[in-house]
Amino acid sequence: MGLNLPIVTRLGVFGGAFDPPHLAHVALVEAAIAQLQLEQVRVLPTGQAWHKTRHLSDAAHRLAMTRMAYQHLPQVVVDEREIRRAGPSYTVDTLHELQAEFPQAQLYLLLGDDQRRSLPSWHQIEEIGRIAIICAAGRDMAVRAWNEESGTSQAVAPLSDTMQARIQTLEMPLMPHSATDIRELLAKEQAISGLVPPAVERYIHEHHLYRPL
Numbered sequence: 021m022g023l024n025l026p027i028v029t030r031l032g033v034f035g036g037a038f039d040p041p042h043l044a045h046v047a048l049v050e051a052a053i054a055q056l057q058l059e060q061v062r063v064l065p066t067g068q069a070w071h072k073t074r075h076l077s078d079a080a081h082r083l084a085m086t087r088m089a090y091q092h093l094p095q096v097v098v099d100e101r102e103i104r105r106a107g108p109s110y111t112v113d114t115l116h117e118l119q120a121e122f123p124q125a126q127l128y129l130l131l132g133d134d135q136r137r138s139l140p141s142w143h144q145i146e147e148i149g150r151i152a153i154i155c156a157a158g159r160d161m162a163v164r165a166w167n168e169e170s171g172t173s174q175a176v177a178p179l180s181d182t183m184q185a186r187i188q189t190l191e192m193p194l195m196p197h198s199a200t201d202i203r204e205l206l207a208k209e210q211a212i213s214g215l216v217p218p219a220v221e222r223y224i225h226e227h228h229l230y231r232p233l
Contacts, residue, residue: 028059115152
């Protein structure tokens, strides 16, 4: 007999490099669960990111750290599909897959402010807006993460007025640190306490990640 699992009607989707996952990433998902009444959030570490200019850390490390970062949230499922997917990893493909798997769910695409800024360059952005409600962190969050986390500093065409109107803002505390800052601190052998979850900090030190060669 199959399990009678509860039907998910409000599903959050949050992707990123998580290299490493930090407290602003966690705060965004916590805010989304509370403000949008999400029953489940799929957190998806990026596989082959088409927009990244730098080499990402090994997927196994990023996956392990992401699981640690969200282990306190029962609504979160860390989803490996983008890591396993061959070729470039596009958000629109993930949304189509989740739409097929959860046909009764409204999808909510969760974005940090850096991701909101890069939206005009996303593959099939209008289709993304058709499938999911886009919910982005307030504009003060992760401002310094723009160059690194978006993978580009190029000027891009603005979103259409229709798309802009469909973007909801999540109320977030000001958390300006970024994965870039954290990697730079570690490269200089400086402390990162208070920037990442304690379990992630221990993992980074145990595996000597982001250290100078």
